[in-house]
Amino acid sequence: MGNRMTQNIDAEITVTNGAAGATAGTDTVAIQFNGPNGEDAVERYTVPWYLSNDEYGNSLSTTSTDVTSNAIGTDGLLIELSSNVAGFMTCESDGDVDLAIVIPSGKTVYLVLVMPDGHLVISDAITYAT
Secondary structure, three states, X not given: OOOOOOOOOEEEEEEXXXXXXXXXXXXXXXXXXXXXXXXXXXXXXXXXXXXXXOOOOOXXXXXXXXXXXXXXXXXXXXXXXXXXXXXEEEOOOOOEEEEEEEEXXXXXXXXXXXXXXXXEEEOOOEEOOO
């Protein structure tokens, strides 16, 4: 078995507040993983993720109170280890992941990615869209 060195990778997160329903709003979150020189990733990466109630990633959101559901869109893989609020995500070979995150009325969360070198990439606010 070969030994593979982890490259420095980064990610960009784009949040689009979506349509509001009676009790929850669906926001789309697009993630682009980037290689060491800022170019789109050219292979799959898996990183831990969690949803936080704070813009610095210092708290873990609460299932069903802060987040109704998460679902992968057309790109990537989402593995939930703690129902709706934490797990792993894998990008496609071009670095793309997209999610649909459903937030209850009056709530705000932040998507936090834990990169291989330990730094955090934190989204803008994901909020209930009115």
